[in-house]
Amino acid sequence: MSKKHISLIGVNHKSTPLEVREKIALTGGYEEALNRLRDEQAHEFYLLSTCNRVELIWVTEDTAKTTPNMLRFLFGEAVAPEKWDSYSYVYHNQEAVNHLFKVAASLDSLVVGEAQILGQIKEAYRYASQFGCTGPLLNKLLHKSFSVAKRVRSETGIGSAAVSISSAAVELARKIFGNLGDKKVLLIGAGEMAELAAEHLLGQGAESITVANRTLSRAVDLAHRFNGRACSLEELDEQIETVDIIVSSTGSSELIIRSDDVRPLMRVRRNRPLFFIDIAVPRDLDPELNEIENVFLYDIDDLSQVVEMNRCEREKEAVKAERIVEEETLKFTKWQDGLTITPTISALRKKADTISSSEVSKTLAKMDLSESDRQKVEKLAHAITAKMLHDPLRFLKSESCRKGDDSKIDMVRTVFGLENDDADS
Secondary structure, eight states: OOOOOOEEEEEEETOOHHHHHHHSSSSSOOHHHHHHHHHGGGGGEEEOOSSEEEEEEESOOOOOHHHHHHHHHHHHTOOOOGGGGHEEEEEEEEHHHHHHHHHHTTTTSSSSOOOOOHHHHHHHHHHHHHHTTOOHHHHHHHHHHHHHHHHHHHHTTTTTTTHHHHHHHHHHHHHHOOOOOEEEEESSSHHHHHHHHHHHHHHHTTTEEEOOOHHHHHHHHHHHHTTTTEOGGGGGGHHHHTTTTEEEOOSSSSSSOOOHHHHHHHHHHTTTOOOEEOOOOOOBGGGGGGGSEEEEEEEHHHHHHHOOOOOOHHHHHHHHHHHHHHHHHHHHHHHHHHHHHHHHHHHHHHHHHHHHHHHHHHHHHOOOOOOOHHHHHHHHHHHHHHHHHHEEEEEEEHHSSSSSSSSHHHHHHTTTTTTHHHHHH
């Protein structure tokens, strides 16, 4: 009875440069790739492809034979065979399970704690399941990876702290305003980080976005992307009277908004809070804006400090998450090992009971005993069988048989002739 092994190979942002990853990333869709994988002699298989990683997981009885085939499938003609080992990682059984759980929990991501990877794993599994590529073992493994990720999210704060400039800006805005549902955003300039901040703010429910830019056509294009409206820089005073959050990222060498411009506008606003985010270098916004009541100004250094503090906090939470992953890996590995041990225990008990019952029946057929005496003989035979099986069963249930070494289980099956029984049945 051969054990089915879980194997995993892959490339990611740590092991493989972008110019190699982009050559082997999935381009033709999951269906085509999964259909090609059917020829690789795997009982079950699964493929994950994202911008930062491509990974294959499969179930086999012969890892030595299937692993080179899977590496060939992964790299194809894009990478010379002599470079496969340097660009990839290969894990089997417990190491493979542990790696998958870390990936699902976002401990192996470029940004630790990001939530996107779990959705990508679920999408890849949906395709593998839909096309009949997974079976009992991978179904169990992948569903377990989902629950491990959920447990990490609920028991740690790994995903709660912002670790990018744009997400830090949104985090600060929520601290000031609470709910962003009715807030209006003014985006000044067309800097990439300001755009990202605007996207994050809209993602958190901001009501609308207005784009102001020196070149009005550029403002119109950007506003269209955000389903907002455009205005010129000359209209800034009018906009400041009505908006709640201002994100500025221009290439100007001079200040765009000064404190003296804003102070009189606060009376028009009836002192409603006004949040400025300055992501420009050199700065667009007057540092003295912070001296105005109910005006909050954060520049890129302030945001960087928030990011660094949050990154340190995530690293602390990642340690807790690692412990959860290790615990769940051991649980799954014990369950997997039981798939080989349990049938052996059942077969051993069945053979002993069959022999005992057969010999008792033959003996009782030659004797004239009362029903009470017959039951005593049967009970005696059962007790002898149980005592004879005690040590072999204890050996099979011991940790030494649960460490992935099938030779000991195979030895028990050979000694008691269980392989022959399987062939006969």
